[in-house]
Amino acid sequence: RAFLDRIAATDERVNAFITVCEQDALLQAEAADARLKAGDDALLTGIPLALKDIFVTEGLRTTCASKILSNFVPPYNGTAVAKLKEQGAVILGKLNMDEFAMGSSNENSAFGPVRNPWKVDCVPGGSSGGSAACVAARQAIATLGTDTGGSIRQPASHCGVVGLKPTYGRVSRYGVIAYASSLDQVGPVTRDVEDCAMLLGAVAGYDPADSTSVDVPVPDYRATLKDGVKGLKVGLPKEYFIEGLDPDVKQAVEKAVDTLRELGAEPVEVSLPHTDYAVACYYLIATAEASSNLARYDGVRYGQRVDREQGLIDMYMQSRAAGFGPEVKRRIMLGTYALSSGYYDAYYLKAQKVRTLIRQDFLDAFNQVDVILTPVAPTPAFQIGEKTADPLQMYLSDIFTIPVNLAGTCGMSLPCGMSQKGLPIGLQLIGRPFGEETLLRTAYAFE
Numbered sequence: 001r002a003f004l005d006r007i008a009a010t011d012e013r014v015n016a017f018i019t020v021c022e023q024d025a026l027l028q029a030e031a032a033d034a035r036l037k038a039g040d041d042a043l044l045t046g047i048p049l050a051l052k053d054i055f056v057t058e059g060l061r062t063t064c065a066s067k068i069l070s071n072f073v074p075p076y077n078g079t080a081v082a083k084l085k086e087q088g089a090v091i092l093g094k095l096n097m098d099e100f101a102m103g104s105s106n107e108n109s110a111f112g113p114v115r116n117p118w119k120v121d122c123v124p125g126g127s128s129g130g131s132a133a134c135v136a137a138r139q140a141i142a143t144l145g146t147d148t149g150g151s152i153r154q155p156a157s158h159c160g161v162v163g164l165k166p167t168y169g170r171v172s173r174y175g176v177i178a179y180a181s182s183l184d185q186v187g188p189v190t191r192d193v194e195d196c197a198m199l200l201g202a203v204a205g206y207d208p209a210d211s212t213s214v215d216v217p218v219p220d221y222r223a224t225l226k227d228g229v230k231g232l233k234v235g236l237p238k239e240y241f242i243e244g245l246d247p248d249v250k251q252a253v254e255k256a257v258d259t260l261r262e263l264g265a266e267p268v269e270v271s272l273p274h275t276d277y278a279v280a281c282y283y284l285i286a287t288a289e290a291s292s293n294l295a296r297y298d299g300v301r302y303g304q305r306v307d308r309e310q311g312l313i314d315m316y317m318q319s320r321a322a323g324f325g326p327e328v329k330r331r332i333m334l335g336t337y338a339l340s341s342g343y344y345d346a347y348y349l350k351a352q353k354v355r356t357l358i359r360q361d362f363l364d365a366f367n368q369v370d371v372i373l374t375p376v377a378p379t380p381a382f383q384i385g386e387k388t389a390d391p392l393q394m395y396l397s398d399i400f401t402i403p404v405n406l407a408g409t410c411g412m413s414l415p416c417g418m419s420q421k422g423l424p425i426g427l428q429l430i431g432r433p434f435g436e437e438t439l440l441r442t443a444y445a446f447e
């Protein structure tokens with residue numbers, strides 16, 4: 001009830017929720033109370049959580065912040081959601097996001113922009129802007145987001161909360177609406193590192209329903225949190241500490257390096273030489289995969305249909321023209337172009353080769369260090385409207401997070417200071433594939 005009241009009191013300003021399940025949440029809470037009385041000690045019993053509206057939820061509208069899915073009520077729960085429910089969580093509702101997870105500011109939502117709880121004329125970041133703003137505004141204990149090129153870490157950074165993108169394959173994508181399938185991952189957004197460890201443990205693991213999920217055991221992430229950072233080698237990639245980095249961000253991140261050094265870690269300069277190609281490579285791969293994934297929204301099988309007299313093709317065209325927003329259309333066009341006959345070798349195939357080089361950069365660096373430390377984003381949260389006119393400027397806000405998705409490894413964002421204007425600044429930790437324990441234990445050392 002307290003969380004529902006908090007949502008009612010704050011969400012007119014924040015706009016983090018697309019759907020609030022007022023009645024159902026109270027019923028779930030009553031059921032949780034009954035289970036607690038009966039001695040059930042499942043990890044999440046009665047814990048109020050909320051989900052990015054990209055997770056399909058049985059009987060609960062799932063829009064992906066798009067008009068084309070504005071009336072879509074899925075018939076099943078995805079794996080991550082089912083796991084949360086099995087462990088007793090209470091789902092408060094579905095969170096706002098950039099349409100189909102395409103964006104870095106949450107301004108690409110058919111349900112209006114999310115506002116940063118620290119400063120409501122600023123963006124919360126994106127695409128999981130609702131997930132980060134919700135936790136920052138104390139509307140839920142924690143949330144789930146997804147991260148294809150930074151969509152958990154960048155909004156977590158801009159909202160002063162903790163966010164983790166697991167290794168590709170660590171969490172099942174079954175029942176998560178696909179944007180770019182070779183990059184998408186599910187992860188937690190939380191107030192602190194311990195909650196992050198708990199929520200990751202709750203959703204991680206092999207799932208036969210997702211052929212890209214990996215069958216490696218899920219460690220007890222909480223058990224190693226307090227192991228400290230003595231002797232840990234921390235890599236500082238020289239390509240990430242560049243001109244153009246906001247001075248407040250630079251200062252806060254350097255202070256975090258000093259703290260780790262005082263705690264016994266050893267900072268080491270490393271190089272990730274193909275960093276410059278990451279954004280271009282990502283926008284070829286992500287848009288190509290998106291154009292293919294979004295072909296299913298034809299007005300027949302899902303969502304909104306515009307009926308026309310002129311026949312089937314016209315109905316597809318009108319439904320898609322009316323249902324998708326401008327950024328989604330831009331990406332479908334870019335991706336379709338890159339995949340079209342005669343261009344495949346020059347664009348998609350080339351991008352895949354560059355992707356391999358970027359992954360190799362990280363693997364080489366992890367021969368020298370245990371964890372890599374960088375800023376999350378070049379600047380703190382920007383003003384609503386500041387970058388909407390220039391998509392390239394917007395794309396550059398993920399310059400430090402995108403390489404991690406291309407490499408398929410894990411990354412985490414945690415608060416490390418405030419800008420002079422009073423906006424949170426985040427620190428990124430990058431780990432070896434399936435090295436989430438090292439990220440969490442390093443992050444915990446700051447608490």
Ligand code: GLN
Nearest residue numbers: 101102103148149150151
């Ligand atoms: N901002 C990036 C994009 O627009 C990343 C989005 C994401 O991680 N879902 O594609």
